[in-house]
Amino acid sequence: MSDPIQVLVMVGSLRRASLNRQAALAAERLKPEGMTLEFADLSAIPPYNQDVQDQGSPKPVQTLCAQLARADAVLFVSPEYNYSMPGVLKNAIDWASRDPAQPFKGKAAAIMGASPGMLGTARMQYHLRQTLVFLDAHPLNRPEVMIAQANKKFDAAGNLTDETTTKLIRGLLEALADWVRQLKR
Numbered sequence: 123m124s125d126p127i128q129v130l131v132m133v134g135s136l137r138r139a140s141l142n143r144q145a146a147l148a149a150e151r152l153k154p155e156g157m158t159l160e161f162a163d164l165s166a167i168p169p170y171n172q173d174v175q176d177q178g179s180p181k182p183v184q185t186l187c188a189q190l191a192r193a194d195a196v197l198f199v200s201p202e203y204n205y206s207m208p209g210v211l212k213n214a215i216d217w218a219s220r221d222p223a224q225p226f227k228g229k230a231a232a233i234m235g236a237s238p239g240m241l242g243t244a245r246m247q248y249h250l251r252q253t254l255v256f257l258d259a260h261p262l263n264r265p266e267v268m269i270a271q272a273n274k275k276f277d278a279a280g281n282l283t284d285e286t287t288t289k290l291i292r293g294l295l296e297a298l299a300d301w302v303r304q305l306k307r
């Protein structure tokens with residue numbers, strides 16, 4: 123029996139009907155046995171300000187850092203905004219990156235994203251990978267899960283209905299589990 127794997131999910135959209143949140147919820151259903159997903163709440167994280175940090179990190183930032191510290195891996199599920207990461211996600215990463223414990227360092231990571239457009243967040247994903255280099259995290263290279271025309275891939279209740287995307291998300295989480303075990307060895 124393999125060790126359990128704890129994954130922290132960071133969703134880059136705060137909107138209620140977010141396609142990316144729906145994709146993250148699909149991941150919850152498709153995860154392999156032994157994997158647990160915890161969802162970070164990025165909604166209460168204030169804009170990064172070193173003056174605020176100097177007074178002590180705000181509670182939502184402390185919570186995020188504690189969640190990161192106990193996670194074996196991070197799953198980023200994010201839209202692309204203006205060819206890059208949404209500010210909400212980048213801001214949360216920026217706060218956590220100032221934690222002296224360096225919670226992203228050496229951490230396994232996986233990325234996926236959904237967009238109504240044709241490229242399925244490709245440009246966001248490569249910007250996020252660049253940031254992960256600086257953080258010294260270990261993002262999984264493949265599979266790349268870029269959910270294009272995502273507005274056609276979920277039903278009215280938010281359930282993922284697309285077979286190919288289902289297989290891709292399942293494959294990503296299985297590869298992430300293997301990656302975590304590989305990095306631990």
Ligand code: FNR
Pocket residue numbers: 135136137139140141142143200201202203204205206236237238239240241242243
């Ligand atoms: C977008 N959108 C978008 N889509 C894309 O494929 N590439 C992009 O660069 C952008 N840029 C962009 C900027 C801003 C500010 C917004 C609000 C939107 C469209 C985006 O993919 C779409 O709104 C998604 O549905 C957002 O993800 P959620 O909220 O559904 O998860």
